[in-house]
Amino acid sequence: MSGSRAGSAAVVSALAVITSVVTACSPTGPGTPAADDNGPVPTLSVEVVDVHPHDADAFTQGLEIDGNRLYESTGRVGESWVRSTELGSVPGSGPEIARADLAPPLFGEGITVFGNSLWQLTWKNGVAIVRDKDTLVERDTFPLTTQGWGICALEDRLVTSDGSSTLTFHDPDTFDATGSVDVTRDGKPLSNLNELECTDDGMVYANVWQTDTIVSIDPEDGQVTSVIDASPLRARLNTDGSTHTVDVLNGIAQIPGTDRFLLTGKYWPQIFDVRFVA
Numbered sequence: 001m002s003g004s005r006a007g008s009a010a011v012v013s014a015l016a017v018i019t020s021v022v023t024a025c026s027p028t029g030p031g032t033p034a035a036d037d038n039g040p041v042p043t044l045s046v047e048v049v050d051v052h053p054h055d056a057d058a059f060t061q062g063l064e065i066d067g068n069r070l071y072e073s074t075g076r077v078g079e080s081w082v083r084s085t086e087l088g089s090v091p092g093s094g095p096e097i098a099r100a101d102l103a104p105p106l107f108g109e110g111i112t113v114f115g116n117s118l119w120q121l122t123w124k125n126g127v128a129i130v131r132d133k134d135t136l137v138e139r140d141t142f143p144l145t146t147q148g149w150g151i152c153a154l155e156d157r158l159v160t161s162d163g164s165s166t167l168t169f170h171d172p173d174t175f176d177a178t179g180s181v182d183v184t185r186d187g188k189p190l191s192n193l194n195e196l197e198c199t200d201d202g203m204v205y206a207n208v209w210q211t212d213t214i215v216s217i218d219p220e221d222g223q224v225t226s227v228i229d230a231s232p233l234r235a236r237l238n239t240d241g242s243t244h245t246v247d248v249l250n251g252i253a254q255i256p257g258t259d260r261f262l263l264t265g266k267y268w269p270q271i272f273d274v275r276f277v278a
Helices: 230-236
Strands: 043-054 060-066 069-074 081-086 094-099 108-114 117-122 127-132 138-143 152-154 159-163 166-170 177-182 193-196 204-208 213-217 224-229 249-253 260-265 271-275
Touching: 043 177, 043 230, 060 260, 081 108, 108 159, 108 193, 117 152, 127 271, 159 193, 166 193, 177 204, 177 249, 230 271
Parallel strands: 043 224, 060 108, 060 249, 108 152, 152 193
Antiparallel strands: 043 271, 060 069, 069 081, 081 094, 108 117, 117 127, 127 138, 152 159, 159 166, 166 177, 193 204, 204 213, 213 224, 249 260, 260 271
């Protein structure tokens, strides 16, 4: 999740497998392959396994799978909410289980599940919200001293982004900052780190705001370990009937226990079940 700047472990066996390989396409800017001390960072593309409908009115900021539930959060003042739905064979189209709307002036951002809690960031409101993951009822709030963009959960800590090249680690009980790491690619800082997803293997994935680039990051040293060009997904978007113009890629959720991810974006009418491939 990030805000507009003008603008995790049950396997989902019900997801249909329809393989459609999307041709690799070299990204530019932050997504361009570069070498570091360990050799070139591999550039990957997306293999589309399936395509599902997505709420085209959702200004998506965060996406998360926990058990048989798909959680999604949105942004914009007066339009921010977080909800959970049954995952099912068509992600996000199952019955709504719970929903919480954010009253103005709150601008919702990234979300993650840790234990029995769902954490939700706000953009510039200086607050992180803790909710019951089943009911989404607010249980507590904690001060947020930076902008809130993305959040994900490793085994023993939370990870947040604020639009810079820094990832900050937090105690999952107190939200106290316990450390940070500067993200680099080819020895250079990589900023605009946005929506985050912590994966089963302990990596952190982030989309780079205003691009169709996703990077995998080693949270121990901050080095980018791969770059994923997700731009071919745009050619698969069907916007017939949409009332909004599609915005940036935003929404990464690993399907637990698999090598697949759900990807979507702000006002995207589709959500994509993909693999990251050479």
